[in-house]
Amino acid sequence: MNLPTQPLAVIALCLAALSATIVVTYLVTRPPLVRATKLWLLLGLGILPIGAAFAGNVQGFEATKEREFCGSCHVMALHQRDSEDRSSNSLAARHARNAYFGSANCYACHADYGMFGTVVTKLGGLRHVWLYLTEYRATPIEEAKKTIKLRNPEKMNGNCMQCHSTEDLVWLKVPDHRSSLDDERAGRVSCASEGCHGLAHPFFRPPKRGDR
Amino acid sequence: MATHRMHRLLTVASVCALAALALMTWQLFDPRVFPVIVAMSLGQVLGTASFAAFGYVVFADLRARLTAAREARTIKTDAE
Numbered sequence: 056m057n058l059p060t061q062p063l064a065v066i067a068l069c070l071a072a073l074s075a076t077i078v079v080t081y082l083v084t085r086p087p088l089v090r091a092t093k094l095w096l097l098l099g100l101g102i103l104p105i106g107a108a109f110a111g112n113v114q115g116f117e118a119t120k121e122r123e124f125c126g127s128c129h130v131m132a133l134h135q136r137d138s139e140d141r142s143s144n145s146l147a148a149r150h151a152r153n154a155y156f157g158s159a160n161c162y163a164c165h166a167d168y169g170m171f172g173t174v175v176t177k178l179g180g181l182r183h184v185w186l187y188l189t190e191y192r193a194t195p196i197e198e199a200k201k202t203i204k205l206r207n208p209e210k211m212n213g214n215c216m217q218c219h220s221t222e223d224l225v226w227l228k229v230p231d232h233r234s235s236l237d238d239e240r241a242g243r244v245s246c247a248s249e250g251c252h253g254l255a256h257p258f259f260r261p262p263k264r265g266d267r
Numbered sequence: 268m269a270t271h272r273m274h275r276l277l278t279v280a281s282v283c284a285l286a287a288l289a290l291m292t293w294q295l296f297d298p299r300v301f302p303v304i305v306a307m308s309l310g311q312v313l314g315t316a317s318f319a320a321f322g323y324v325v326f327a328d329l330r331a332r333l334t335a336a337r338e339a340r341t342i343k344t345d346a347e
Contacts, residue, residue: 057296058296059295059296064295067291067292067295068292068295071288071291071292074284074288075285075288078281078284078285079285081277081281082278082281082282085274088270088273088274088277088324088328093325093328096277096321097321099281099284100280100281100284100317100318100321101318101321104284104287104288104291104314104317104318105314105318107288107291107292108287108291108310108311108314111291111292111294111295111306112306112307114294114295115294115298115303115306115307118294118298118303119303121298123298123299124298124299124300124303127299127300127301128300184300184304187300
């Protein structure tokens with residue numbers, strides 16, 4: 056457990072503390088329900104908690120992008136550990152060492168980038184939570200790493216191409232890139248395959264169509 | 268609504284608000300999957316229920332006052 060230092064988290068905490076102070080004061084003193092009491096309660100039960108919820112939710116959404124968040128389900132612990140390993144050469148670890156992605160490297164590579172990308176990503180995350188609760192909660196990590204796979208592996212190149220556009224002249228000079236350009240752009244050849252840039256995670260089982 | 272019922276409802280609303288605030292702040296200290304999901308679901312539900320209960324009490328109180336004022340006016344008119 057860490058003390059939150061992000062500005063939004065501090066704001067949420069301050070608003071929650073003020074609200075709690077007003078509510079506890081009401082519970083202890085039980086003043087008559089006059090206009091002043093109602094105004095104080097409007098602050099304590101309405102305005103301040105809504106502010107705390109808003110700041111807390113934005114902070115919560117930001118927290119869901121962090122590697123620590125993804126790794127808090129035990130079946131992701133190996134991936135998290137590999138990403139944090141300074142000596143690992145996996146794609147995930149190399150991207151984690153890039154300051155642009157840093158501790159949000161899981162999200163950078165696994166998020167959807169469409170018009171409703173954030174919503175689709177969060178819904179996908181809820182699906183992960185459901186699967187974790189119903190199937191993987193008690194699954195030993197050794198067994199989990201054999202069964203957890205990408206759901207839409209053909210979409211993954213699209214995520215790589217958010218940064219690696221496949222349009223850069225230097226990139227196009229690489230013979231392997233040029234020879235399979237259409238297949239790479241269509242996701243038929245994975246950037247993260249053993250013949251190309253290597254698997255994203257060392258414990259990763261190459262996915263098959265229809266896998267979860 | 269009787270005053271003691273209003274106070275009881277406000278007590279429930281206050282307890283719900285405190286629980287909601289506790290859940291919402293838990294996720295800030297422990298940003299893992301379950302605290303975040305609980306804060307964004309149960310925390311929001313409790314907070315909303317608390318505010319709705321407060322709104323109901325204010326509305327009921329206002330209605331009671333208006334009714335009392337109308338009755339007082341009617342009695343005064345009748346007396347005149």
